[in-house]
Amino acid sequence: MLLGIPCAIHPDPGLSSSASSCWGNMMDVVLLHGLLLLLPLAALLLYRYNATFHYFCKVAFFNCWIIAMATLLSPFAALRGRSVENMKLLRAAILPLKHFYGIKMQVWGLEHLNTEELYVIVSNHQAALDLMGMVEIIPDRCVPIAKKEILYMGTVGWASWLSGIIFVDRYKREDAINVISQTARTMQREKFRVWIFPEGTRNQDKSMLPFKRGAFHLAVQAQVPIFPVVFSPYWDFFSSKEKKFTSGTCTIQILPKVETQGLSSTDVPRLTDTVRQAMADAFAEMSVSCCEDQSAEHPQHPHCAGVGAGAGRGTGSPQCEENTTGTSN
Ligand SMILES: CCCCCCCC/C=C\CCCCCCCC(=O)SCCNC(=O)CCNC(=O)[C@H](O)C(C)(C)COP(=O)(O)OP(=O)(O)OC[C@H]1O[C@@H](n2cnc3c(N)ncnc32)[C@H](O)[C@@H]1OP(=O)(O)O
Numbered sequence: 001m002l003l004g005i006p007c008a009i010h011p012d013p014g015l016s017s018s019a020s021s022c023w024g025n026m027m028d029v030v031l032l033h034g035l036l037l038l039l040p041l042a043a044l045l046l047y048r049y050n051a052t053f054h055y056f057c058k059v060a061f062f063n064c065w066i067i068a069m070a071t072l073l074s075p076f077a078a079l080r081g082r083s084v085e086n087m088k089l090l091r092a093a094i095l096p097l098k099h100f101y102g103i104k105m106q107v108w109g110l111e112h113l114n115t116e117e118l119y120v121i122v123s124n125h126q127a128a129l130d131l132m133g134m135v136e137i138i139p140d141r142c143v144p145i146a147k148k149e150i151l152y153m154g155t156v157g158w159a160s161w162l163s164g165i166i167f168v169d170r171y172k173r174e175d176a177i178n179v180i181s182q183t184a185r186t187m188q189r190e191k192f193r194v195w196i197f198p199e200g201t202r203n204q205d206k207s208m209l210p211f212k213r214g215a216f217h218l219a220v221q222a223q224v225p226i227f228p229v230v231f232s233p234y235w236d237f238f239s240s241k242e243k244k245f246t247s248g249t250c251t252i253q254i255l256p257k258v259e260t261q262g263l264s265s266t267d268v269p270r271l272t273d274t275v276r277q278a279m280a281d282a283f284a285e286m287s288v289s290c291c292e293d294q295s296a297e298h299p300q301h302p303h304c305a306g307v308g309a310g311a312g313r314g315t316g317s318p319q320c321e322e323n324t325t326g327t328s329n
């Protein structure tokens with residue numbers, strides 16, 4: 001008997017039709033087992049040697065991790081209710097991801113964020129992978145502004161809502177402006193910081209998109225400073241166009257704060273341009289050191305060396321904090 005199928009092991013040429021169909025069943029089972037063994041092997045080989053398959057596996061793992069964590073942690077977050085304190089759970093859930101992907105995180109200028117005051121963080125937005133960089137530096141009591149679509153992503157939406165993430169409908173300008181104006185009032189009252197991606201969408205081009213003005217209106221209305229944050233280009237380890245996802249290094253640079261005290265809505269266009277220019281300069285500088293990294297055989301904190309000269313705009317020297325992971329692909 002094989003897996004509950006009563007059957008002779010060796011077929012006899014003189015067997016009845018029921019016996020030969022029994023032999024057929026056994027062959028099916030053997031083939032099925034063979035296939036079941038071969039499939040993981042084939043997947044393993046594809047993962048190892050096919051960059052596109054590798055990319056999709058890693059992206060799928062990223063999404064599954066977020067969904068799993070959101071599903072696991074939402075009930076705990078729900079006990080507290082909607083609260084910015086739940087961002088700590090979200091942060092802890094995402095922090096380990098860099099280890100799985102072999103992504104090293106280098107942070108410069110973290111000392112700029114070590115202040116009691118409230119502020120708005122603006123950063124460039126390359127991919128969902130930005131979440132891994134965000135959790136490296138996100139200060140206490142800080143919530144991102146996100147597109148409303150995330151709210152409808154099942155438990156991910158639920159976890160995001162419970163963590164106090166603020167949602168805007170990008171296709172309804174009036175509504176989005178209202179949400180931002182209301183945020184300006186509540187961030188002072190409830191003492192929280194806000195993180196906005198002023199490009200408004202993901203962008204992996206060599207330059208940043210024009211900035212939306214909401215973040216700057218928010219900072220001016222709340223009369224809080226802006227901290228520009230720049231993620232170095234992901235080109236050497238991630239590209240959704242080329243379907244590339246390898247291990248690599250991401251540098252996060254926190255630029256000195258830009259004050260908004262005394263500014264009004266008429267100053268917003270100029271403020272937006274000033275901040276974008278500072279970020280674009282830092283991004284360009286990081287792009288150079290990013291490409292140098294690729295060619296250098298033994299880079300020794302190349303980003304620190306590269307930025308020390310240019311990006312120490314303003315206070316203090318840039319702090320280079322390497323947050324290294326062990327694994328690679
Ligand atoms: C518990 C454990 C759980 C574990 C699991 C975790 C799950 C993890 C999941 C999730 C984590 C979080 C993930 C975060 C990442 C998400 C990232 C995104 O979603 S990025 C997309 C959304 N973000 C934005 O879109 C930026 C904000 N947008 C804006 O600021 C825009 O300005 C907006 C929408 C308000 C309007 O956009 P316009 O396209 O119309 O363009 P404009 O040029 O900016 O504005 C047009 C006019 O309106 C004025 N305006 C804009 N905002 C104003 C305001 N607040 N007040 C007054 N006027 C305003 C402007 O000054 C402009 O007018 P004039 O040209 O200057 O005359």
Ligand SMILES: CCCCCCCCCCCCCC(=O)OC[C@@H](O)COP(=O)(O)O
Nearest residue numbers: 063066067127128147153154156200201202
């Ligand atoms: C029920 C199905 C759930 C599927 C859940 C997939 C989990 C991944 C969610 C991670 C959120 C990452 C945040 C992010 O990076 O969103 C992209 C937006 O910023 C910009 O959007 P777009 O570039 O304008 O499309």
